Amino acid sequence: MKFKRTERIGAIVKILSDNPNKVFTLSHFTEKFNAAKSTVSEDILVVKNVFEKLDLGKVITIAGAAGGVKYIPKISAKDNEVFLNEICKKIDDSSRILSGGFLYMIDLIYSPEISSKIGKIFASYIDYSEADYIVTIETKGIPMALMTAKAMNLPLLIIRKDTKASEGSSLNITYVSGSKNIVQTMTLPRKALKEGSKVILIDDFMRGGGTLKGMQDLMNEFNAEVIGKGVLISTTTPNEKLVKDYVSLIDLTEIDELNGTIKVEPNKNFITD
């Protein structure tokens, strides 16, 4: 089958865009399109242009034997701001306040559209060049963690809260979750993580940082190094968290069950320490 230039370009965009951070060799495309290397190289230049002009991320060429082309998702600062403001506007709704001062959020954080945007934002602000895994804890952070793993082209690990026969022998730790103030367990199968791995932790919500601290402790049990942490929302109090150097996208300043008021805003700095 022969392809026109416009068709080849459309196809290259589709393939790269569906597989962020995956390297495709030139021959992958020359075979698929039955076209010369020089032709495909020109196509890729056009594709690079499309992504740059529309601020959709970067397409980069890697030289050498293991070389090829890959797409790196990046959300522009402006799109990011628009998106986070929209989310904050949706959160700021007194009917979301639950008994105990909790926030009903699952309609937002389980949404494939929202979680995939969050994943791309984490991929834009957390350095994952050396990361081996994305690690999250069940349950609410899983959608955004999976989409982060997808954007970074990394495998995902999910820490469970109790040991599962269907996952084999495991390493367990106990931790105190700040929001509930009770001792809980975290567990991950022994074979899930290679020794000496570098990981990025993702979770949906942080108050005191107890859960993230527990995840970090569990990673230490695996001799894994935590090289990045991302949360969607963190509360501004307590100011002192149990973990440092995290990326938090949204600040929750106040949630008042009595008056039905919520104060949330995009975190302008992202990186706090």
Added chain:
Amino acid sequence: MKFKRTERIGAIVKILSDNPNKVFTLSHFTEKFNAAKSTVSEDILVVKNVFEKLDLGKVITIAGAAGGVKYIPKISAKDNEVFLNEICKKIDDSSRILSGGFLYMIDLIYSPEISSKIGKIFASYIDYSEADYIVTIETKGIPMALMTAKAMNLPLLIIRKDTKASEGSSLNITYVSGSKNIVQTMTLPRKALKEGSKVILIDDFMRGGGTLKGMQDLMNEFNAEVIGKGVLISTTTPNEKLVKDYVSLIDLTEIDELNGTIKVEPNKNFITD
């Protein structure tokens, strides 16, 4: 900013491909590219061609006031077969057999690449034209359920195994999970699901069908109708399951802890009843 035809086509492919089943109006593109309607219409024809020629799914035009263009992901029968054979080959590895005859699968089912392919396969074989939600139960089915929701452009709901203060008042049922033979609880927040909704259930594994049956019962409590069910793997014994009319992608015929043998193969029919 002005765009060349090749650039417009690349951009349209990127936008449609990132947002399966979402309708974009022609004006969305004419404004973005500062181009005439006739120009964009021609671009879209080329885009349609790309998807068809490469068997990447369908791009359809919707007429009328609410009209526009949308991308429907579809995996071709051939790609599907290749993919499922690869997965079966990976599963067929005696080191995956855990004590109790369980299968270690999380490296596969948590993978963003694999789960997004599974999502596209479910979207190719389950009719979701009338569906309102994708529903799964924590934890292992979540990645594939999220990717199914993404491919179908539907919201995702995750049934929890115990009531969470952070999710508000809930409806609960008890059920017997076949593989464990113990009574367990399923719970979903009351406000998560609108009365009279139509839902598709997704899970990773089915033996007797107890979990899917429980999910179905819980949906009945919400006066929701189950219009489709998909599982990645089902065991061939017991032959009689507690649920009917499900799509299962892979058959697990045998798992022998003593001899270390596993027998798995792609389910050639998909639809069983």
